[in-house]
Amino acid sequence: MKKSRHKPLWASLYLPSLLLDTMTTDGDNPHAVAIVERRHNRQQIRSCNDTARHAGIRPGMPLNSAYSMLPSLSAVEYDPEHEARLLHQAGEWAMQYSSIVSLHPPCHVLLEIGASRHLFGDFGNLIATLQQGLADIGYQASIGVAPTALAANVLARAGVRVGTANLQRLPSLLGTIPVQFLELEESIIEGLLRSGIRDIAALLAVPAASLTRRFGPQCPQAIARMLGQHPDPREPIRLSDFFQRSLELTLAIDNTAALQFTTQRLVGELAAFLIARDCGVNAFELSLRHHRSSDTRLPLRFLQATSQVRHLHRVLGERLAQVELPEPVIGLELSATTFSQIERDAADLFVKSRGQQKTLGEITDKLCSRLGADAVYTLDTLDDHRPERAWQKTFPDSSRDQPALNSWPERPLWLLPTPAPATRVLNLEPGVERIESGWWEDDDVRRDYYIARDNSGARYWVFRKRDNTETLYIHGLFA
Amino acid sequence: MTLEAILKNPAIWKGRQQHEGREAFPTRHAALDAALPGRGWPIGALTELMVANEGVGEFTLLLPALAALTRQQQWIALVAPPRIPYAPALSNAGIALEHVLVVETDSDKRRKNSFWAAEQLLRSGIFSAVVLWLDAGGDERQQRRLQLAAEHGKAWGTCYRPQSAAQNASPAGLRMILQHHSSGLHIDIIKNRGGRLRELTLPHHPAVTTEPLDSAITYLHAHRTAERPAGL
Structure with a gap:
């Protein structure tokens, strides 16, 4: 049953148009959208969606020309931070398929699938599942599979739909791919093309020393990592582990009652953050900003971690009521960094809808009428040293008092109605x-x-009679 | 059109949403919780436990969660247990006995009645957990009825089946094979709705005493016996 340590296998999700994919909203007839960035001191198109492309707009085109071709074009400023956030979200999405996911900005999410491969028969099934999942959420993507992250990236970018788990097969699989698909600086790619090196096979034929001399060490190093000759460790992503939200007030607030109202939204966002991570907060801090005075800082601690919005808000409200403001508040910031797991209340989890709920009496009556009155009972312990008399059946009663918790030495979960002589070889534990x-x-x-x-691992509760030590009797099973 | 405006569109998917709404009750075994999508036994679904050999720790596995439920005044039911559920052991495990309903079924209609009783209990909306022991069989149609009853009553349903059942399809949301392992209970998760399949081993719970046999003899309740009035 034990598995040997598996060899790494990477699936690279290439998401070339994250920003556009999350903007195209109106289905069959999408609006023309382009992402623009400032280059060479002018606004130019960085990427655009299909509608814009059909109108003749191309990456690299000046924004003014694009507008003259298509006045209805929506241009959105390129925001690398937002792109990074989207990539992180895609990484979190991918965590349902692999527990090891890392990001390769700007456009790759890497999943380690060596461990999950056997579950999907072969990785073809997993890739199909990933492809479908990405299509469902509206992302343009291609996927590459290889034993190294960089090779998987190249296969994904080149759209090669053949993967391999075998390091030895990489050179032949990558050989026909043009060098433009490598993640190398543009100047290096241009240099390679000038030297007549058009595909990866031609590149691999050039000695590393010669590549270093002509293009610097970066090029042969990347090749070595791609072929698995150099290690290429990847940092797995984590869910963000702190909470910070701020609020600018358009009108300054000068009384704490109004502040309580304003903090509701921040507390609500904190509660949503906690619930999504299934944890509670142990401490947080509310900072109130003023025009001239330094911030009023209100640290709050909780004896028990909580995620309940009402509780959070009540505690914060009590604290706010004691505050004397030096001057009106112009901004708020709520931050929390200490979280821990909380015990969720079972009554909340197993919420019943009142309409369908029967009473205990109704259900036990129904069971008894079919199975017999003796067949349905609750349990109780009795203070008797004889094991067979240390328990009794009782009548189910929802109002029964909770009996004092007794404690016995280790006892089996199953008791045999009558002890039976052991018929198999048993090894006694000490004691x-x-x-x-x-x-x-x-x-x-x-x-x-x-x-x-016994030799199958089952544990028994056995005894010898003191007046007849020959026979071993089984009295219970630990299960 | 600004990015902010675009992102307000509900059609735009944002990372975590997929994982929400899957409710579970912690198993209280850290390694097992980590392997399950809701970090616990799924609520509103059927869990199937296929046991290779009786006595490997198959019922002990459930006790921490069952104990937590009963201590929060939630009802649990044990349907057709293979032997007498021994109250002192359950009490030792922290289970509040007054919230444990035991349902026995006699031998001639045992299977049919066990299913019926489990379905009634799951569906009732009163029982938060229902554990059913099946010594044999259990077809896909019956398992589906149990799964639906668990959904309807928003309960955690658990069903023990022989290991041979692992080969058959089942509508249960979570399926595991339990086996003895030298270092503990080996769990092979063969179906995990919304999560990944994997294997893990939970360590044995009791520390085995290493004292020599003679010195370890204890006289149970000796002090309590002494307190009884003489001649009783």
Whole structure:
């Protein structure tokens, strides 16, 4: 059953148009959208969607020319930070398929799939699942699979739909791919093309020393990582682990009652953050900003981690009521960094809709009428040393008092109605519990109890009678 | 059109949304919680446990979660347990016994009645957890009824089946094969709706005493016996 350490295998998701994919909103007849950036001191098109492309707009085109071709074009400033956020979101999405996901900005999400491969038969099934999933959320993507991250990236960018798990097969698989698909600086690519090196096979034929001399060490290093000759460790992504939200106030607030109202939104966002991560907050801080005075800082601590918005808001409200403001508040910031797992209340989780709910009496009556009155019962313990008398059946009653918790030495979950002589080989664990009781009644019990194990790993509660140590009786199973 | 305006469109997908709305109750085994999509036993779904050999720790696995439920005044039911569920052991595990309903079914209609009782209990909306023992069989149609009943009653349903059942398809949301392993209970997750399949081993719970046999003899309740009035 134990698996040997698997060889790494990477699936690279190439997402070339994250920004555009999240903007195209109106289905069949999308609006023309282009991303623009400032280059060589002018606004030019960085990328555009299909509608814009059909109108003749191309990357690299000056924005003015694009507008003259298509006045209805929506131009959106390129925002690398937003692109990074989208890539991170795509990475979080990918975490449902692999627990090791890392980002390769600006456009690649890498999934380590060596571990999950056997679940999908072969990685073809996994790739199909990923492809479908990406299409469902509206991302243009191509996927490459290879034992190194960089090779997977190249296969993905080149749209090669053949992958390999075998390091030895990489050179032949990559050979026909043009060098433009390598992640090298433009100047290096141009140099390679000038030297007549058009595809990866031609590049691999050039000695590393010669490449270093002509293009610097970056080029042969990238090749070595791509072919698995150099290690290429990747940092897996994590869900963001702190919370910070701020609010600018258009009108300064000078009383704490109004502040309480304003903080509701921040507290609501904090609660949503906590619920999404299934954790609670132990401490947070609210900062109130003023025109001239330094910030009023209100640190809050919770004895028990919580994610309940009402509780958060009540505690914050009590704190705010005690504050004396030096001057009106012009901005707020709520930040939290200490979180921990919380015990969710079972009553909240197993919420029942009142309409469908029966009473306990109704259901037990129904069961008893078909199975017999003896067949349905609750349990109780009895203070009797004889194991078979240490429990009893009781009538189900939702109002029954909670009995005091008794504590016994280790006891089996299953008790045999009558002890049976052991018929198989059992190994006794060390430790004996002597039970002597009931001598004042007829069924005198004088036994030494052991815990025993058979060769399948099952554990038994067994005893020997003190007046007959020959036979080993099984009295229970630990299950 | 600004990016902010565009991002307000509800059609635009944002990272975490997929994982929300899957409710689960923590198993209280950290390694197992980590392997399950909701970080716990799925609520409103059927869990199937296929056991290779009885006695490997198959029921002990459930006790931490069952105990937590009963201590929060939630009802749990044990349907057709293979033997007497021994109250002192359940109490040791922290289970509040007054919230445990045991349902026995007699031998001739055992299977049919067990299914019926489990379905009634799951569907009732009163029981948060229902554990059913099936010594044999259990076809896909019956398992589907249990799965639907668990959805309807928003309950955590668990069903023990023989290991041979692992080969058959099942509508259960979570399926595991439980086996003995020298270092603990080996769990092979063969179906994990919304999560990944994997194998893990939970360590044995009790530390085995290493004292020599003779010195470890204890006289149970000796002090309590002494407190009884003489001659009783």
